[in-house]
Amino acid sequence: MLILLKKISLTVLFGLSFFISANELVEVNMESVLEVGRENQQLSATSQDKIDLTERQTDKIVNEYKVVAKQVEGLKLYNAQKRIQIQAQLDLMDKLDKQLVQVVVMQRQIPPLAEKMLDTLETFIKLDTPFRIDERRGRVDLVRSSLAKPKVTASEQVRQVLEAYNIEAEYGRKIDTYEDKLADGTVVNILVIGRIGMFYQTKDERSSGRWNNETGSWEELSSTYRKPIRDGIRMAKKLAPTDMLLMPIVKGEA
Numbered sequence: 001m002l003i004l005l006k007k008i009s010l011t012v013l014f015g016l017s018f019f020i021s022a023n024e025l026v027e028v029n030m031e032s033v034l035e036v037g038r039e040n041q042q043l044s045a046t047s048q049d050k051i052d053l054t055e056r057q058t059d060k061i062v063n064e065y066k067v068v069a070k071q072v073e074g075l076k077l078y079n080a081q082k083r084i085q086i087q088a089q090l091d092l093m094d095k096l097d098k099q100l101v102q103v104v105v106m107q108r109q110i111p112p113l114a115e116k117m118l119d120t121l122e123t124f125i126k127l128d129t130p131f132r133i134d135e136r137r138g139r140v141d142l143v144r145s146s147l148a149k150p151k152v153t154a155s156e157q158v159r160q161v162l163e164a165y166n167i168e169a170e171y172g173r174k175i176d177t178y179e180d181k182l183a184d185g186t187v188v189n190i191l192v193i194g195r196i197g198m199f200y201q202t203k204d205e206r207s208s209g210r211w212n213n214e215t216g217s218w219e220e221l222s223s224t225y226r227k228p229i230r231d232g233i234r235m236a237k238k239l240a241p242t243d244m245l246l247m248p249i250v251k252g253e254a
Contacts, residue, residue, distance in 0.1 A: 115147060117165070121140060122140045125140065129198045131176070147160075171194070177237060180200075188200040188201060191233050199225075201226070205230055206226075221248060
């Protein structure tokens with residue numbers, strides 16, 4: 001009986017021992033599984049972080065590429081425009097070089113041309129009605145002396161000659177009066193009506209006359225023209241409004 005109890009006790013002990021060992025084994029296996037799960041979860045989280053970081057870096061690189069691509073495209077357009085501008089400037093430089101050669105040739109031709117024009121003007125003044133003769137000849141002499149100065153540019157030479165021509169042309173479009181002396185020393189008022197005629201009248205208005213270009217001398221006029229000449233002098237001095245004048249004209253002067 002005692003032996004039987006011992007056998008039963010050993011069997012129970014052995015069973016309990018196996019059960020306890022099995023439970024411990026299950027707990028160990030479960031802990032291992034959980035540990036592996038935790039490790040896998042950590043690895044998964046780490047991998048996801050790496051993936052997210054890679055995606056962000058990829059997006060950044062793609063965006064930077066797009067920006068650079070747009071800049072490159074803009075630079076291509078800019079360079080194309082610059083090439084067109086540079087070509088236009090090169091063409092302009094070629095044109096200016098050709099014009100410069102022409103300008104040099106013209107600059108060489110201007111001084112003799114200006115001198116010739118001045119000679120023509122001087123001849124015209126000699127043949128024209130001799131009003132303000134000293135002033136007009138003095139202007140020609142002044143321009144001629146300017147042409148001889150080396151510092152005076154070709155454009156300035158042309159300007160001075162043309163200005164002298166313009167002044168002469170202006171004389172033909174206005175009525176003018178000034179004081180002068182006749183050959184005998186008599187002080188008179190000179191009336192110049194364009195290039196239609198030149199007249200004189202003494203200060204006391206008793207004597208009047210006109211210039212005859214054909215004879216190159218003064219001709220005394222009758223008292224009939226005393227008032228028209230006096231009125232013309234007043235008009236030229238801005239002392240009377242411009243009005244019609246009945247004046248004697250030598251044939252061919254108008």
